[in-house]
Amino acid sequence: MKYQVDKNGFYGKFGGAFIPELLYSNVEYLKEHYLNIIQDTSFKKEFKMLLKDYAGRPTPLYFAKRLSAKYNTNIFLKREDLNHTGAHKINNTIGQILLAKRLGKKRIIAETGAGQHGVATATVSALMGLQCIVYMGEVDMKRQAPNVARMEMLGAEVRPAISGSKTLKDATNEAIRDWINHPEDTYYLIGSVVGPHPYPDMVARFQSVISEEMKYQMKEKTGSENPDKIIACVGGGSNAAGAFYHYLENESVELIAVEAEGMGIKSGKTAATTQTGTEGIIHGSKTLLMQNNDGQIIEPYSLSAGLDYPGIGPLHAFLFKSHRGKFLGATDKEALQAAFELTRMEGIIPALESAHALAVLPKIKLKKEETVIINLSGRGDKDMQTYSSNLNALKNNF
Amino acid sequence: MNRIDSLIKEKKNILNIYITAGYPEKDDTVFIVKSLEKAGVDMIEIGMPYSDPLADGPVIQHSSNRALANGIHLDTIFYQIQEIRKNIEALPIIVMGYFNQLMQYGVERFLEKAAASGVDGLIIPDLPVDIYNEKYRRKTEELELDMIFLITPQTSDDRIHQIDEATRGFLYVVSSSSTTGNTASLKKKQESYFERIAQMQLRNPFLVGFGISDKTSFDLACRYASGAIIGSAFIKAIENTSNLDKTIHQFIKKIKS
Numbered sequence: 001m002k003y004q005v006d007k008n009g010f011y012g013k014f015g016g017a018f019i020p021e022l023l024y025s026n027v028e029y030l031k032e033h034y035l036n037i038i039q040d041t042s043f044k045k046e047f048k049m050l051l052k053d054y055a056g057r058p059t060p061l062y063f064a065k066r067l068s069a070k071y072n073t074n075i076f077l078k079r080e081d082l083n084h085t086g087a088h089k090i091n092n093t094i095g096q097i098l099l100a101k102r103l104g105k106k107r108i109i110a111e112t113g114a115g116q117h118g119v120a121t122a123t124v125s126a127l128m129g130l131q132c133i134v135y136m137g138e139v140d141m142k143r144q145a146p147n148v149a150r151m152e153m154l155g156a157e158v159r160p161a162i163s164g165s166k167t168l169k170d171a172t173n174e175a176i177r178d179w180i181n182h183p184e185d186t187y188y189l190i191g192s193v194v195g196p197h198p199y200p201d202m203v204a205r206f207q208s209v210i211s212e213e214m215k216y217q218m219k220e221k222t223g224s225e226n227p228d229k230i231i232a233c234v235g236g237g238s239n240a241a242g243a244f245y246h247y248l249e250n251e252s253v254e255l256i257a258v259e260a261e262g263m264g265i266k267s268g269k270t271a272a273t274t275q276t277g278t279e280g281i282i283h284g285s286k287t288l289l290m291q292n293n294d295g296q297i298i299e300p301y302s303l304s305a306g307l308d309y310p311g312i313g314p315l316h317a318f319l320f321k322s323h324r325g326k327f328l329g330a331t332d333k334e335a336l337q338a339a340f341e342l343t344r345m346e347g348i349i350p351a352l353e354s355a356h357a358l359a360v361l362p363k364i365k366l367k368k369e370e371t372v373i374i375n376l377s378g379r380g381d382k383d384m385q386t387y388s389s390n391l392n393a394l395k396n397n398f
Numbered sequence: 399m400n401r402i403d404s405l406i407k408e409k410k411n412i413l414n415i416y417i418t419a420g421y422p423e424k425d426d427t428v429f430i431v432k433s434l435e436k437a438g439v440d441m442i443e444i445g446m447p448y449s450d451p452l453a454d455g456p457v458i459q460h461s462s463n464r465a466l467a468n469g470i471h472l473d474t475i476f477y478q479i480q481e482i483r484k485n486i487e488a489l490p491i492i493v494m495g496y497f498n499q500l501m502q503y504g505v506e507r508f509l510e511k512a513a514a515s516g517v518d519g520l521i522i523p524d525l526p527v528d529i530y531n532e533k534y535r536r537k538t539e540e541l542e543l544d545m546i547f548l549i550t551p552q553t554s555d556d557r558i559h560q561i562d563e564a565t566r567g568f569l570y571v572v573s574s575s576s577t578t579g580n581t582a583s584l585k586k587k588q589e590s591y592f593e594r595i596a597q598m599q600l601r602n603p604f605l606v607g608f609g610i611s612d613k614t615s616f617d618l619a620c621r622y623a624s625g626a627i628i629g630s631a632f633i634k635a636i637e638n639t640s641n642l643d644k645t646i647h648q649f650i651k652k653i654k655s
């Protein structure tokens with residue numbers, strides 16, 4: 001099992017738990033107990049039930065006929081956008097809230113970028129009757145306003161993060177500081193495969209339901225469990241980790257991760273970590289991140305709030321360095337165009353994050369007999385403001 | 399015996415002041431340390447500003463951002479410490495920063511530079527003890543630098559002993575579960591925690607930090623510890639002053655009186 005975390009929490013040289021002593025007892029307790037808890041029969045039963053009856057799983061694997069014709073290949077969309085709350089994020093929040101319950105925690109905190117993880121956390125907190133506080137960059141609160149309203153409707157308190165670039169990185173800092181200040185009653189419900197061990201592995205396991213379903217759905221539809229390629233966008237990397245998980249050891253399946261290039265990797269306004277980053281530590285994990293020579297973290301940029309993060313999870317750093325994963329990028333413009341294309345050709349408005357995965361279709365070599373799965377991580381309701389303001393330009397290019 | 403050991407052996411009620419290098423202005427560091435020493439401060443902790451200081455509250459975050467905007471770099475800080483050492487011999491100087499800064503500078507290179515500049519000890523809150531022991535301890539101790547680890551109210555007795563074993567100089571006892579700058583007054587609960595540490599017969603002496611802001615909290619910590627560390631309260635005091643030297647003397651006088 002080359003691509004599984006080792007007992008110290010590392011994927012190759014990436015991962016670990018580089019945390020202040022103030023977080024040690026909580027993180028160590030999680031590390032010692034998470035596998036026992038989440039592999040327990042009653043936990044698995046409850047998790048499965050909620051994924052099915054509450055989140056609406058399995059999500060369909062949809063053959064996108066017109067898109068396939070255009071790119072002269074066979075494209076399947078894994079419809080994570082059809083989950084309750086509109087993205088893959090709910091898979092992980094259901095898992096972690098069940099864990100938090102078993103740990104006896106009363107107060108749930110989370111960070112959010114696009115607001116999808118915040119909404120998914122507020123949702124499961126409401127479901128379990130737990131207090132919920134979500135940290136969100138002030139910039140993101142503006143560009144993803146509909147999700148702020150949803151979180152508040154769900155009873156969560158949304159606290160603006162006002163440091164740094166006022167986006168996902170800063171929201172994560174604030175959530176970690178909150179946890180330091182409330183070590184006894186609080187559970188930190190991380191939204192991606194980032195943070196100190198065991199979070200990256202735990203979140204990947206909860207998201208792995210995506211590729212678990214893909215396998216039998218592909219078998220049903222094509223006769224083979226294995227597609228030739230799987231494409232997913234990477235912010236921290238949770239939807240990609242889930243879509244890749246059960247194919248990691250099967251090297252005949254090409255895994256393509258797509259990062260946000262923002263205005264282009266040479267513009268200085270980008271979030272493409274593998275292209276512009278180096279090894280270091282962010283949010284307690286040794287991984288690739290965007291930083292200067294002094295180790296100061298560089299403010300990232302992407303039009304998409306969910307991808308606007310200067311690091312990637314340690315699993316992805318390892319997939320990149322070991323060449324198991326192929327890392328590509330898409331700019332703001334390319335993602336907008338791809339979102340418009342999917343909408344007009346298949347009648348599906350994707351999240352701006354997911355649109356980055358779609359945007360590499362014109363950039364890769366595709367064969368007629370090949371099968372490609374694109375993980376459509378979320379829907380675009382939250383991005384309508386951005387889409388509307390670009391609609392005229394998009395129509396003209398189409 | 400190094401500077402930290404001799405100080406703790408000789409003195410009680412050690413006052414350690416935390417400053418952010420390059421704050422309020424880039425070149426203030428040397429002046430502030432000299433002024434603190436004259437005012438009677440026993441030890442200095444120099445914060446190396448970081449963009450994402452996870453263990454720090456708003457006051458130190460703000461001072462760090464300002465210092466970074468002032469253009470402070472690690473090499474500037476080493477240079478400033480060398481300048482301080484030209485005039486000040488006995489005062490122990492500790493630097494505090496985050497592990498990513500050391501990684502990018504090169505950990506060994508950082509340690510060598512720190513030792514050569516006159517640094518006595520290091521506080522790197524996110525450096526795991528086991529990784530330190532395995533990879534960096536030998537070099538650190540060879541250079542006679544003290545690695546100072548934190549313990550908190552949540553740290554188990556077993557782990558306190560482990561941390562004590564890896565630590566040189568003194569243990570940094572975090573007064574309460576919080577980021578820096580929390581000024582909620584020290585309570586009974588903390589007193590019994592300090593008392594527990596004091597009775598554990600550890601190898602190292604300890605200083606109390608986080609949430610020490612005035613004479614009352616300083617005196618209380620000193621009842622159990624060799625001394626205490628004041629950070630955010632001092633940073634706040636010098637933020638908008640028009641007379642740094644005077645403000646510093648007044649601040650220290652209030653604590654030491």
Ligand SMILES: Cc1ncc(COP(=O)(O)O)c(C=O)c1O
Pocket residue numbers: 087088113114115116117191192193233234235236237238239240305306307351353354377378379
């Ligand atoms: C729809 C959607 N896709 C992708 C992401 C990026 O996160 P990750 O890389 O963890 O999947 C987000 C994050 O907010 C999202 O909302």
